[in-house]
Amino acid sequence: MAGHKTYDRRFAACPVEVTLDLIDGKWKGVVLYHLGNGPLRFNELRRVTPNTTQRMLTKQLRELEADGLVIRTVYPEIPPRVDYRLSPRGETLQPIIAALKAWGTQHLAEMLGGAEGQEAAAETLPRRRASAA
Incomplete structure (x- = not known):
């Protein structure tokens, strides 16, 4: 190629x-x-x-x-x-990127602590655009 x-x-x-x-x-x-x-x-x-x-x-x-x-x-x-x-x-990399995001969210939640950390981790991640389904 x-x-x-x-x-x-x-x-x-x-x-x-x-x-x-x-x-x-x-x-x-x-x-x-x-x-x-x-x-x-x-x-x-x-x-x-x-x-x-x-x-x-x-x-x-x-x-x-x-x-x-x-x-x-x-x-x-x-x-x-x-x-x-x-x-x-x-596009074929999207499952890898999704796995990295999931791991990062979990890691950040653990570092920030508990349910509070989970909420904070979710807030630090970029919001998906409204046009994305």
Whole structure:
């Protein structure tokens, strides 16, 4: 597949390493999570990742696109509109992202303590967009 990472035989022994290599990056998992709710424009992604810089987010999106996990669509309008969505290959990562979210929610609840912690953990997670079913 053009544009995708290629791996030599040393990766064949550890498929987990291959997966982590694709989603490793400070913001890639977060971007994949939010794109699981549907397409987003760049500024919408900036809003849901407020601790990243424009440069870093652009870099992470380019890598996700090069690896075939995200599709960037430029609409021929004035001014140009660009959105990002998961590719079919990126969609296959959604169970992994959901498992990471579930584990993170549980871990955060445990760290914050009990039912109170569960509520606080739920509040810290991004809200799903209304258009997502």
